[in-house]
Amino acid sequence: DTEVTQTPKHLVMGMTNKKSLKCEQHMGHRAMYWYKQKAKKPPELMFVYSYEKLSINESVPSRFSPECPNSSLLNLHLHALQPEDSALYLCASSQRTSGRGRNEQFFGPGTRLTVL
Amino acid sequence: SQQGEEDPQALSIQEGENATMNCSYKTSINNLQWYRQNSGRGLVHLILIRSNEREKHSGRLRVTLDTSKKSSSLLITASRAADTASYFCATDALSNTGKLIFGQGTTLQVKP
Numbered sequence: 123d124t125e126v127t128q129t130p131k132h133l134v135m136g137m138t139n140k141k142s143l144k145c146e147q148h149m150g151h152r153a154m155y156w157y158k159q160k161a162k163k164p165p166e167l168m169f170v171y172s173y174e175k176l177s178i179n180e181s182v183p184s185r186f187s188p189e190c191p192n193s194s195l196l197n198l199h200l201h202a203l204q205p206e207d208s209a210l211y212l213c214a215s216s217q218r219t220s221g222r223g224r225n226e227q228f229f230g231p232g233t234r235l236t237v238l
Numbered sequence: 239s240q241q242g243e244e245d246p247q248a249l250s251i252q253e254g255e256n257a258t259m260n261c262s263y264k265t266s267i268n269n270l271q272w273y274r275q276n277s278g279r280g281l282v283h284l285i286l287i288r289s290n291e292r293e294k295h296s297g298r299l300r301v302t303l304d305t306s307k308k309s310s311s312l313l314i315t316a317s318r319a320a321d322t323a324s325y326f327c328a329t330d331a332l333s334n335t336g337k338l339i340f341g342q343g344t345t346l347q348v349k350p
Contacts, residue, residue: 126280128280153336155336162343162345163342163343164326164340164341164342164343165281165326165340167337167338170335170336170337172336177335177336178335178336178337210278212280212281214281216336218336219334219335219336219337220334220335220336225268225269225330225336226271226283226286227271227281227283227338228283229273229280229281229282229283230280231279231280232278232279232280234278
């Protein structure tokens with residue numbers, strides 16, 4: 123299984139809602155990532171988990187809360203979002219984060235989030 | 239901050255022609271990777287070239303890396319309409335954090 127899955131594919135939420143994005147991989151990868159991507163822009167890194175521990179938080183507002191329950195799952199909890207948070211949210215995984223070896227990232231199809 | 243810059247920003251060619259995209263970066267790297275993204279979808283890893291490699295091939299793809307100039311190029315030969323997508327270079331710096339720095343991307347349109 124070389125796939126990263128993300129649910130839901132689309133999400134519309136109000137500014138007072140609480141929702142969660144989910145990501146799953148069964149490739150045995152020990153690094154997982156959350157990215158935010160605006161239209162016609164490159165992905166922007168939000169969080170990195172390495173061996174289920176948060177290793178990078180790119181100064182992301184606290185209304186985004188990541189969680190890594192186990193080595194296969196990654197969640198992104200959303201609360202009190204703003205309309206400017208509307209974007210494509212991408213999850214990715216790689217074998218590991220460090221070393222000079224192959225650390226290409228495998229991306230999921232993304233969740234298209236709209237905040238009203 | 240984004241350290242990868244790509245050019246051109248947009249490229250339109252006919253099927254069968256070759257497409258070349260360039261990427262420049264600022265800091266020393268472990269490797270440089272190229273990804274493709276079809277409209278509104280996830281990124282697909284195409285090819286990885288390590289800092290001690292100068293050229294790499296994968297099917298119709300050819301990637302070069304010049305670490306002295308801090309630049310890379312991606313050549314797609316005999317392009318097809320299905321190659322229409324955005325292409326991003328991404329650098330893995332020496333931080334060993336897994337963080338990739340993406341370039342701004344090149345939008346390629348291949349006309350049938």
